[in-house]
Amino acid sequence: MSAANLRARVRAEMTEEIKKVARRHLATDGADLSLRAVARDLKMASSAVYRYFASRDELLTALIIDAYNEVGHSAEQAAASAAAPIDRWLAACHAVRDWALDNPHQWALIYGSPVPGYQAPKDTVMPATRVLLLLGGTLADAYQKGLVPRREPLTGGFADELVPVAETFLPDLPPRVVADTMAAFFQLCGAVSAELFGQLNNTVERDRRGFFEYQMRSAATLAGLA
Amino acid sequence: MSAANLRARVRAEMTEEIKKVARRHLATDGADLSLRAVARDLKMASSAVYRYFASRDELLTALIIDAYNEVGHSAEQAAASAAAPIDRWLAACHAVRDWALDNPHQWALIYGSPVPGYQAPKDTVMPATRVLLLLGGTLADAYQKGLVPRREPLTGGFADELVPVAETFLPDLPPRVVADTMAAFFQLCGAVSAELFGQLNNTVERDRRGFFEYQMRSAATLAGLA
DNA sequence: CGCTTGCAAGAGCAGTGCTCTCGTTGTGAC
């Protein structure tokens, strides 16, 4: 709280302020948010923003990390409020979908096509896996509690394809569970993205909950979560 | 071939040439292809391009329609080369994935997040459904041949959510089949996009075929295609 | 008090989509 910290505190506030406005612009204009426009909104010169973010990509990275954490946190919260694995599973999926419907452009930022010139730095890897870890954890939990019928091991011998992901993100899980977790996660992303990006008709309506739940139940069934 | 047709013919050739170069730029630069850069490549003024495409969005639309048709055609070809429904199913899925791996930016254009200011015109709806129709057709075929065990009807009463899609794209199919077709289609999109957009690790490798096939087999199983 | 360092502002560069205005040239009607 000394005067020495004032600069740092103001800087942190300013950084947060920029992100806030940028997020607002993201919500309206999409992923091609303009650094200059953000600066205009903040009544500051565009060059001043570069004191806080070295480039537009760095600002995007900050937003991406926040988005991953937001959706991850949201899913974790939802899952925590249920007891049975299947309920936790469905709660997490619905939380992800609800968050996506509330923040479509942020969803597009993290799970849509990568922005053209942008290369995700390492910092985004960890928060990006929160939802996956949650699903995997739920499934692993159900396994340990004996709620899942014994599955036959993987056929086709592609287990080694999953090794890199398995050993970094989902250790201590049998290959079959890793495969099912990843498949379910992709299913979740696919369902949400399809609904959000208007793959078929652009009638994105929140009351299509039923179909979404049908899909996520299917994914759970596929993973052995009855 | 009369002289009267010269203008029209040159125009058609020019249009195709622009699309060709644009597609090349798309492959390298991604969705933010520059109309001016395309014009430069063609050694023409940027304003001249506007004689052929009223806007950058219109050029994108043309590329999108082509992409839909390409991937659709590819899937149809692959499916036609197999006999049993499950083989046709898998062949179609692999064809879609292979095309996507070959043309990642085109895939992003049609199945990724929508480009910011862009609103898809009606022209894109029809070609967009080719893959979906193919999957649905394969499934319907299997049904008619009695290869699919009788499924219980949908529970949860969300069949009406699917009505708009069902009646415009998949008529004459029971709601259950419509739901399964759509779910499988989303699963396909999700699997390909996840792999392509590097959701987890950016190790997009063609030899992850095994895991992809595992997912698509699961989708088929879910849809009753043993 | 003076010095350093963090910060904001402005000008400027190269690039973008798009519009407008010019000449030019192919085309169909007469």
Next chain:
DNA sequence: GTCACAACGAGAGCACTGCTCTTGCAAGCG
């Protein structure tokens, strides 16, 4: 064959973008 007209290419120009560089100011520390 002539002539008006439409299509076309080129260039200038506008408003915008990301980003850099320089300049000036003021807060913090010795």
